[in-house]
Amino acid sequence: MEKIRTAIGLMSGTSMDGIDVALLRTDGRAVVERGPSLGVAYEPAFRDRLKLALEQAKIITRREQRPGELASIERELTLRHAIAVREFLAANALDASAIDVIGFHGQTVLHRPDEALTVQIGDGALLARETGIPVAYDLRANDMVHGGQGAPLVPVYHAALAVNVADATLPVCFVNIGGISNLTYIGADGVIVGYDSGPGNTLIDQWVETHAGVPFDQGGMIASEGRVIQDLADRYLNSPVFTVEKRRSLDRNDFPAPSGADAELADGARTLAYVAAASIIKSSGHLPVRPTLYVICGGGRLNRVLMQDLKDLAQSQGAKVIAAEEAGFNGDSMEAEAWAYLAVRSLDGLPLTFPGTTGVRAPVSGGVVVKP
Ligand SMILES: Nc1ncnc2c1ncn2[C@@H]1O[C@H](COP(=O)(O)OP(=O)(O)OP(=O)(O)O)[C@@H](O)[C@H]1O
Ligand SMILES: CC(=O)N[C@H]1[C@@H]2OC[C@@H](O2)[C@@H](O)[C@@H]1O[C@H](C)C(=O)O
Structure with a gap:
C-alpha cells in the first residue's frame, strides 16, 4: 500500500x-x-x-x-x-x-x-x-x-474524485467556474479530457465593480433584474477560442470587459452571466461525448442566474447540472x-x-x- x-x-x-x-x-x-x-x-x-x-x-x-x-x-x-x-x-x-x-x-x-x-x-x-x-x-x-x-492542472484530481466517489455516474463533467472557467470530462472508460471553457466570473466582477462599486454580483441579484443583450453575448460567444480545433488554456486578458456604452448595469450583469453559462455548453461540444451530468464548483455556482442559464442550456441537450455539494463535494475548496x-x-x-x-x-x- x-x-x-x-x-x-x-x-x-x-x-x-x-x-x-x-x-x-x-x-x-x-x-x-x-x-x-x-x-x-x-x-x-x-x-x-x-x-x-x-x-x-x-x-x-x-x-x-x-x-x-x-x-x-x-x-x-x-x-x-x-x-x-x-x-x-x-x-x-x-x-x-x-x-x-x-x-x-x-x-x-x-x-x-x-x-x-x-x-x-x-x-x-x-x-x-x-x-x-x-x-x-x-x-x-x-x-x-x-x-x-501549463493549465488546467485540476483534472487529475477531478478524476480521482469521480472514480472514487461518483463512479456510478461516469461519464461526468466537472466544471470550475472561477475567474475563468475550466472543465474536466471523465469518460466511462476512464479517459480524462480537460481545458479552459471560457470566461467565468472575471467579466461579471469587472462589470459590477466599475458600474456599481461592488466586487461581485452576490447571488446574481443584479443580473436577476436585467435581460440578455444578444449582440453583446454573441461578441463573446463568437470568439475564435470556441472554434479552434485544439482547445487551449486561457488568460484573464483573453476576454476584454464590455464598455459602459454596451449596456446598463443589470442588463450587462445578466448578459455576462449568460455568456459564462453558454461558454461552458459551447465548449462541451469539443468533448468526446456530450456530458449528461455536470458537477459545478467555484464561486460562479453561487450566482443563481448563471446557474439557471446553465441548467436550461444543459437541459435542452438532455443533461443535468448539479452543484458540487449535491454530489457530496465542497465547491469552494475543490x-x-x-x-x-x-x-x-x-x-x-x-x-x-x-x-x-x-x-x-x-x-x-x-x-x-x-x-x-
Ligand atoms: N455569493 C456569491 N454570489 C455570486 N458570485 C459569487 C459569490 N461568491 C463568489 N462569487 C464569485 O466567485 C468568484 C470567486 O470564485 P473562485 O474562488 O472559485 O475563483 P478563483 O479560484 O479565484 O478563480 P480560478 O478558478 O479562475 O482560479 C468571485 O470573484 C465572485 O465573482
Ligand atoms: C494559468 C492559470 O492560473 N490558470 C488558471 C485559471 O483559473 C481557472 C483556469 O484559468 C485554469 O486553467 C487555471 O486554474 C486551475 C486551478 C487549474 O490549473 O486547473
Missing part, C-alpha cells in the same frame, strides 16, 4: 478574491480523504496590489523577472499565505508537524501559453520557512517545458484540495498533466519542493 500523506493546498485564483486553504489525506493516487477548509478574503487594498502586479507583469519575457513592485507584492502574498496556514492550523487544533507538505499555487500574474510563458508569483522557500512545513510550488512550469499549456493532491503527486514524481488535459507531449510530473 502507498504511503498516505497529510497535505494542505493553497489556492489564490484568477478572481483574486482571497486564499482558499484545504486539508487532504491522500496517497496521491486513489485514496482521497477530504478534510476541513478555510477561505481567507483579501481586503480591497490588497486586491488593488494584485491588480497592479498583473499590470506590471505584462512586460515580463522571462519567468524569473520581477519588474516594478512585483518582488515586494510576491513577498506580501507569500506572508499572507503563511498567516492563512497558521489560522487554518489553529482553527483545526493542528500542529505544523502533522502536515507533510503544502501545495502552493501562488498568484498567476501572466499566462501566455502560446509563448510557453506562465508566471505565478509566490516564494515557496519563504513559505516553508514561515510555516515550518515542506512546500511544493511552481507546479505549472514543467508541463510547459514539455509542450503543455481547487485548494487539488493543490494538496498535486503536491503529494509531485513528491512521488507522479504525472500531474496529460496529453488530454494540457496538451503536454507525454504525462509529466512537476513542481519544486523546498524544505523549511
